[in-house]
Each structure stands twice: as C-alpha cells, then as structure tokens.
Amino acid sequence: MVERLQHFGVITSSKVAEVMETVDRGLFVPSGSAPYDDSPVAIGYNATISAPHMHATCLQLLEENLQPGMHALDIGSGTGYLTACFALMVGPQGRAVGVEHIPELVSLAKENIQKSAAATLLKDGSLSVHVGDGREGWPEFAPYDAIHVGAAAPEIPQPLIDQLKPGGRMVIPVGNIFQDLKVVDKNSDGSISVRTETSVRYVPLTSRDAQLRGY
Numbered sequence: 528m529v530e531r532l533q534h535f536g537v538i539t540s541s542k543v544a545e546v547m548e549t550v551d552r553g554l555f556v557p558s559g560s561a562p563y564d565d566s567p568v569a570i571g572y573n574a575t576i577s578a579p580h581m582h583a584t585c586l587q588l589l590e591e592n593l594q595p596g597m598h599a600l601d602i603g604s605g606t607g608y609l610t611a612c613f614a615l616m617v618g619p620q621g622r623a624v625g626v627e628h629i630p631e632l633v634s635l636a637k638e639n640i641q642k643s644a645a646a647t648l649l650k651d652g653s654l655s656v657h658v659g660d661g662r663e664g665w666p667e668f669a670p671y672d673a674i675h676v677g678a679a680a681p682e683i684p685q686p687l688i689d690q691l692k693p694g695g696r697m698v699i700p701v702g703n704i705f706q707d708l709k710v711v712d713k714n715s716d717g718s719i720s721v722r723t724e725t726s727v728r729y730v731p732l733t734s735r736d737a738q739l740r741g742y
C-alpha cells in the first residue's frame with residue numbers, strides 16, 4: 528500500500544512512509560474488507576475510515592507540526608488509525624488526542640490501537656481517545672501544534688482555531704456537498720492564514736443524532 532502511494536507520488540515523505548508502514552491499516556479496517564486498497568471503508572454508524580491517500584496527504588501537510596514532543600488533536604478519530612500515526616510521530620514526550628462522538632467507535636479505536644504499534648503509547652497515556660463533540664475541540668491538552676479534522680464542517684469551528692498554538696497548523700475539510708481541504712496556519716501574532724489544498728469528500732462534522740439518522 529505504502530509503496531503504491533509512493534509510486535504514484537502521493538507519499539513523498541520518508542517519515543510518513545515509515546509511520547504508515549508501522550501502523551498496520553489491516554488492524555483498523557473491519558474484517559472482510561480490503562484494508563490495503565486505496566479507498567474508504569464503511570465502519571458502521573454512517574462513518575468510514577478514510578482512504579490511505581487521504582491519511583497520507585494529511586500526515587504530510589501536518590508533518591512539521593508532528594515533531595517529537597508536540598501536541599496533536601484528531602477530531603472525528605473514527606477507527607483511531609490516524610490518531611495512532613500522530614502518536615508515533617509526536618512520541619512518548621508528546622500528546623496525541625482523539626475525539627469522536629460515537630462511544631462505540633471510541634471503544635473500537637482503543638481496541639484497534641491496543642493491537643497496533645502504538646499500544647504502549649495508549650497504555651502510558653501520551654495517546655488518548657475521548658467521547659465528545661469535536662466541534663468543541665479538547666481544551667484539556669490545548670494548545671495544539673497540529674489539528675486534524677476527519678469530517679467536513681460547514682465552517683471552521685472557532686474553538687478549534689482558539690486551541691491552535693501560534694505556529695500551529697490545522698487541516699480541515701470545509702463545505703457541504705462540495706468540500707475543500709483547507710490548511711489553516713496560525714501565525715506567531717495569532718492571525719490566521721487559510722489556503723485550499725484540494726477538493727475532497729468527507730462525511731459531515733455534525734451532531735450524533737443527525738449522523739445516526741443518516742444526515
């Protein structure tokens with residue numbers, strides 16, 4: 528999977544290649560589906576695990592903000608795959624925090640992570656996954672060097688901007704049917720620069736009720 532993404536020029540970073548090889552996607556995808564194909568897979572509750580090329584793209588956009596010791600927040604952590612990648616990159620001195628509003632998916636993510644290369648980080652507490660509304664962020668471990676949002680927001684939630692460290696970067700899909708992957712940089716004076724990376728299609732960042740009703 529990683530070699531294919533390198534071949535097609537999606538993965539250019541050796542660090543991202545290494546972390547995606549270390550965290551086995553096969554442990555995070557429901558059995559019976561093809562974990563190493565480059566496509567999203569349904570995980571129940573009207574949610575999906577993103578395609579590997581999207582995980583790779585987001586990891587590369589955030590790479591400089593995922594250095595050892597840094598704090599990373601993963602909103603809509605779903606299977607926990609990307610949260611585990613973040614945890615390996617920031618290491619035991621850093622903090623990787625997943626927030627997901629479906630409690631069953633939080634339990635599933637923890638089970639998945641326990642089988643993965645990030646298991647010790649979960650046990651030692653530098654990696655944690657919480658039930659919550661990701662639109663509020665997770666103030667406990669703020670400010671964050673890196674914030675990833677794995678579901679599309681109608682607009683960028685203010686609490687997430689507030690919880691971004693000066694010098695920090697957030698990657699977030701924004702829009703309804705047509706969505707743009709936005710890269711939000713907080714400058715050292717606290718001002719914000721936003722640019723569009725690419726067009727994407729994610730499930731919505733919404734309320735639990737709306738999601739379980741099927742949006």
Ligand code: SAH
Pocket residue numbers: 572574575576577602603604605606607608609626627628629632659660661662677678730731732733734735738
């Ligand atoms: N990065 C995850 C993506 C899962 S899909 C992965 O690759 O496994 C998006 C996730 O966002 C779903 O699990 C959904 O339940 C969650 N979600 C949607 N709205 C949310 C909200 N308001 N708060 C927290 N999680 C939310």
